[in-house]
Structures are given as C-alpha cells and as structure tokens.
Amino acid sequence: MACAGSTSPGEKKVFDPALAYRLSPSVALRREPFGALSYHYGNRRLTFLRSAALAELVERLGEFPSGGQAVAAVGVPEQRRASIERALSELLASDVICVR
Amino acid sequence: MPLSSQLEAGLEAPICLTWELTYGCNLACTHCLSSSGRRDPRELSTLEAKRFIDELAEMQVFYVNIGGGEPTLRRDFVELVEYAVAHRVGVKFSTNGTTMTRKRAELYASMDYLDIQVSLDGASAKSNDPVRGEGSYQAAIRAMELLAEAGFEGFKVSVVVTRKNAFELEALLAIAEAHRAQLRVTRLRPSGRGADSWHELRPSAEQLRSVHRFLSSHEEVLTGDSFFHLAPLGKALAGLNLCGAGRVVCLVDPVGDVYACPFVMHPEFKAGSIRDQGGFRAVWREGELFAKLRRPSPGGACNACDAFSECRGGCMAAKFYTGLELGGPDPECVLGHGEAVLAAVVDRPAVEPGHSRPVSLLAARRR
Numbered sequence A: 001m002a003c004a005g006s007t008s009p010g011e012k013k014v015f016d017p018a019l020a021y022r023l024s025p026s027v028a029l030r031r032e033p034f035g036a037l038s039y040h041y042g043n044r045r046l047t048f049l050r051s052a053a054l055a056e057l058v059e060r061l062g063e064f065p066s067g068g069q070a071v072a073a074v075g076v077p078e079q080r081r082a083s084i085e086r087a088l089s090e091l092l093a094s095d096v097i098c099v100r
Numbered sequence B: 001m002p003l004s005s006q007l008e009a010g011l012e013a014p015i016c017l018t019w020e021l022t023y024g025c026n027l028a029c030t031h032c033l034s035s036s037g038r039r040d041p042r043e044l045s046t047l048e049a050k051r052f053i054d055e056l057a058e059m060q061v062f063y064v065n066i067g068g069g070e071p072t073l074r075r076d077f078v079e080l081v082e083y084a085v086a087h088r089v090g091v092k093f094s095t096n097g098t099t100m101t102r103k104r105a106e107l108y109a110s111m112d113y114l115d116i117q118v119s120l121d122g123a124s125a126k127s128n129d130p131v132r133g134e135g136s137y138q139a140a141i142r143a144m145e146l147l148a149e150a151g152f153e154g155f156k157v158s159v160v161v162t163r164k165n166a167f168e169l170e171a172l173l174a175i176a177e178a179h180r181a182q183l184r185v186t187r188l189r190p191s192g193r194g195a196d197s198w199h200e201l202r203p204s205a206e207q208l209r210s211v212h213r214f215l216s217s218h219e220e221v222l223t224g225d226s227f228f229h230l231a232p233l234g235k236a237l238a239g240l241n242l243c244g245a246g247r248v249v250c251l252v253d254p255v256g257d258v259y260a261c262p263f264v265m266h267p268e269f270k271a272g273s274i275r276d277q278g279g280f281r282a283v284w285r286e287g288e289l290f291a292k293l294r295r296p297s298p299g300g301a302c303n304a305c306d307a308f309s310e311c312r313g314g315c316m317a318a319k320f321y322t323g324l325e326l327g328g329p330d331p332e333c334v335l336g337h338g339e340a341v342l343a344a345v346v347d348r349p350a351v352e353p354g355h356s357r358p359v360s361l362l363a364a365r366r367r
C-alpha cells in the first residue's frame, strides 16, 4: 500500500506543519521502553522511535487537522521542536508517516 | 542511553522470533542447527499453532521467521502461513526448496507479508551437495527458478558461510541476482549437528577477512546481523550489532519450548514453553532466564578489549558450544584471542540429544 501523498523517489521530503499526516497504512507501531518500534510491512524496515513523546506524536498524528497542531497538542517543549520536526521528516522519508 | 544498551535490557516483544515448525526434514545437512530429521510426535497441533499466532498478533510481533526442519512438510503449512499474514504477523520462511512447485510458487507470489528464504550453501552442486546432501543444489536452484517465474521478486537466497564456500560469495551473489533474489549470508555456529562439523567447516581467519571485505563492499547483502564479531576488522557492518539472545531474539521449537536463540537449543537456555500457563507472553516478559540475559553481565576478558564496543564479545552460542567463557572472546575473535582459549578447552557441553537423531538421507528423502 503506498501512501496517498507519496512522492517520486529522490524528491526530498520535509515535514510541513501545515499539512495533515498519519501513520502510514503499511506500518505498525509498538510501544517500547525507549519509545516505540515501527515496522513497515511493504519494505520490511524497522525503525526505532527513540522517545516516548515522538511515539505518542506519531500515534496521534491522524487525529489532528495539521502536523503542527499535533506537535502542539502532545506538548513538545519549544526547544525540542526542531529536533522533533527533523525526526518527523525522517519518518516521512522512510514512509513511516505520510500525508493524508 | 545508547540504543544497544536499551535493546540489551529487553523489549516488550521480540524483533526476531524464529519458529521451527517441525523437526521433520527430507535432507540431513551436516551443519543443521537443530539436528533435524524426524518429526517429534508432540509437535504443536494446528489449533495450538493458531493460538500462538493469535498471541503474537496481540503482542504486535511484526513478523516471524519460520524454519525447521523443513517447515513446508507440515500438512497445515500453507494454512498457518495464511492465518499468520491474515492477522498481520508477517512470515519469512526458510526452505530447502524440495517442495516447491509451480502452483506453490504462484500461491506464495500472490501473498502479501510473505518472504521466502531458499537455503543454498555453495555456488555449484560440487560445493553445496557435500554439506546439504546429494541433489540439494538442483532442488534449490529449481525452487529459485519457479519463484522467479512466478514473479516473486526479492526473495532471499540464504547461505551459511563455511570453509568450502567462503570464496564463492561473489558467485553466490550472481546466482541470487540472476533470480531477482537477495543474497543473505549467515555465520556457521557450532549448534546442533553443526557442533560436530564446525571444526572442519568453519571459515579460516583469512576467509573471515575476505567475508568482511565482501560484506563491506556489498551493502545489499543481508547478514541477519550475524557477523558483528568481524567489526574490529574494519568498519562495523549494518545491523544492531549485539547478541540479541533473549533480548530481541528468541526461538520457539516444534513442541512449543522457548529458547533464547535458535543457536542455543540447550536446556541451559530454555526459558519455558508456550504451552505453560501465561503462554509465550509470560515466558518472554517474565521468564527467569530472559531476565538474567537482560541484566548487565559482569563481563569477562572482553570488557578490557578496545574492540568491545563494536564486537561485544561475539556470539554467545558459539562460545557456549565450544566450551568457552560467555564473558570472554568468541572462538572466532578476529584479534586472535579465541584460538588460544579454544585450545585450552577440555569440556564441551554435549549437544541436546533430544533433536540429535542420525538420519539416513536416502531413507528420509521423499519424492
């Protein structure tokens, strides 16, 4: 299953707070002591989400009208915002999350 | 905390769970890790196997590696695979290829969440068959052809690296690519029948260096994380690079016993049974042996080694079956610390006799 918003290979994917996101339909997420582990059934890739805040954010992305609102809602402190957004861009590039 | 330490402390569910469906096999490879041959009459029933899959689905075990024995010999094999993938437990199964037919290949190719690993231990019948049995090369190649014709792209060709094939890796890679498959190479461990053949089949130090070079220049080749003990030879290879036994790895055998890793099917590393009260979940989360393996170990000689952060002392199974200290060097320590201690060992643990039945290849072969 490809994501609705999947882009052509090579195109750089960057998390845009104005867009709406969700956990990719091909991905399962499991909470772990260090955060969460995700598995992509299509490309069989495991990804380590290395904080509880990031895990919660990814789980709940689909509930919010925009990625930015999701980040705000799970209470990411201002100084961690840049690093969380970077992590989201990586997750977007590896199709753990996708635009909806 | 670095990821490796977090993983060593254990997870809610395993990442890499191997499930040996049966000890029944129509081959009798000299290095078989489970000494397979005959079925165990106490094998899990279809219903028990399905309840186990339900439990894996609840625990969110993303996929299982199904092996054996030759798992496809179980009459309910396809039924169980279909049941697993329907419950979003992906399956990768290993096969010697002997049961592959056009129809089967087409069925496999049509299934989501399924991956296949065909075992091959040499680039020609001449190097493969002495290890895996006469005719086994032809059977594996035929299975690969059928899979390729059915359009099953990206299946795996799985090679155990031995003294006899260590210099054939390029040729094996070419065979895999010709069938649109991926090459996967793993380490020979002295487990099962491999305990007897290990001394003569294990790659030489020179071969291990060439394996490391090969893997460093072919990142597309998979290793199941099994060569991290070679890291001190140069750069670390892709993977988690730690011994996952009981931490991210475990094995469930045909009768439901749970071991720390497929390569330590010995009473000392048995954590419980999925048939016990509480099932697999209780064994994984509360089993005493697993708790012990997840505690920071007191360590040994390896802790003082400069390479410890990459090599982490190597493979527990390899040390255990060669009679070495678990906190000391791997028998194949690339800094050469294994050879000396290996020479000093007098007392090796016997391989579990339960699965170690001698099998006559001819008598057991099915058409």
Ligand code: SF4
Pocket: B189, B242, B243, B244, B245, B249, B261, B262, B263, B264, B314, B315, B316, B317, B318
């Ligand atoms: S015992 Fe060896 S084979 Fe098993 S998980 Fe550890 S390193 Fe891997």
Ligand code: SF4
Pocket: B232, B301, B302, B303, B305, B306, B307, B308, B311, B312, B313, B314, B328, B329, B330, B333, B334, B335, B336, B337, B338
């Ligand atoms: S001494 Fe131990 S840690 Fe060092 S390279 Fe050898 S096996 Fe690895």
